Amino acid sequence: MQKGQTMNNGMTSPIPNATAPHPLRIGDTAPDFHARTSQGEVRLSDFRGRWLLFFSHPADFTPVCTSEFLALAREYSRFEAMDCALLGLSVDSLYSHLAWLEAIRTRFGVEIPFPVVEDPSMAVGHAYGMLAADAHDSATVRATYFIDPTGLVRAIIWYPMSVGRSVDELLRLLAALQRSDNGEVMTPEGWRPGDDVLTPVPLTQDGVRDAQGCWFYPATPDQSPPK
Structure with a gap:
C-alpha cells in the first residue's frame, strides 16, 4: 500500500x-x-x-x-x-x-x-x-x-x-470571494458587503480615453444587494 x-x-x-x-x-x-x-x-x-x-x-x-x-x-x-x-x-x-x-x-x-x-x-x-x-x-x-x-x-x-x-477576516474573505463570483467585479482592500466594487479596466487606448473618472481605479457603487 x-x-x-x-x-x-x-x-x-x-x-x-x-x-x-x-x-x-x-x-x-x-x-x-x-x-x-x-x-x-x-x-x-x-x-x-x-x-x-x-x-x-x-x-x-x-x-x-x-x-x-x-x-x-x-x-x-x-x-x-x-x-x-x-x-x-x-x-x-x-x-x-x-x-x-x-x-x-x-x-x-x-x-x-x-x-x-x-x-x-x-x-x-x-x-x-x-x-x-x-x-x-x-x-x-x-x-x-x-x-x-x-x-x-x-x-x-x-x-x-x-x-x-481572525474569524472576522475569514468571513470577510468568504463574502468577497462570493461577490466576485457573482458578476464581473473585483473587491478592493478591506471590502465588505455594501462597499464600492471595482469593474474591469479598459484594455485599449480608446477605452482609457473614454473612461469616466480614474481608468485604472474604476470604483463603482455595488448594485448587488448585501446578503
Whole structure:
C-alpha cells in the first residue's frame, strides 16, 4: 500500500496528490479523502455544491487553538447563512478530539458544531501542505483553505503557531470571494458587503480615453444587494 493511504483502524484515505511535487495552489482541485471525524466518517467530496472552510490546527488542548474554535463556533451561523461548511483537522487522534471538544463544552458552555478530522498518519496534512515534508509531530502551521462548490481551492492562508486566525477576516474573505463570483467585479482592500466594487479596466487606448473618472481605479457603487 502506498504512503498516505493507511488510516487508523484499517481505514483508507485515497489521496492521489499525497506525494505531489508542488504545494497546493489557488485554482487546484482540493485532494479528496475519506477520514473519521468527531461527527462520523466524511469524504471531502461530500461538501461539493457548497463552500467549505477547511483548516488545520496544531494540537488539541492548546490555548490559541481553543480560542479559534470558540470564535468559529460563535460565528457558525454566519458561515451557514453564506452556505459555507466548516471542517477542522489536526494529527491528533479521534479520541483526543472528542475529549477536547467535550472539555470546551463543559468549561465554556460552547458546543463545537462542525466536524474535526483525525489525521494521525499525516496523510491529509501532507496532501494539503499543512505539514512540512519531514514533519513527525503536530507542530505545524495554522493552514486555512477556502474550497468553492466545484471543489477548487480559492484562497489559502497560513498562520504561525503563536498567532490565532481572525474569524472576522475569514468571513470577510468568504463574502468577497462570493461577490466576485457573482458578476464581473473585483473587491478592493478591506471590502465588505455594501462597499464600492471595482469593474474591469479598459484594455485599449480608446477605452482609457473614454473612461469616466480614474481608468485604472474604476470604483463603482455595488448594485448587488448585501446578503
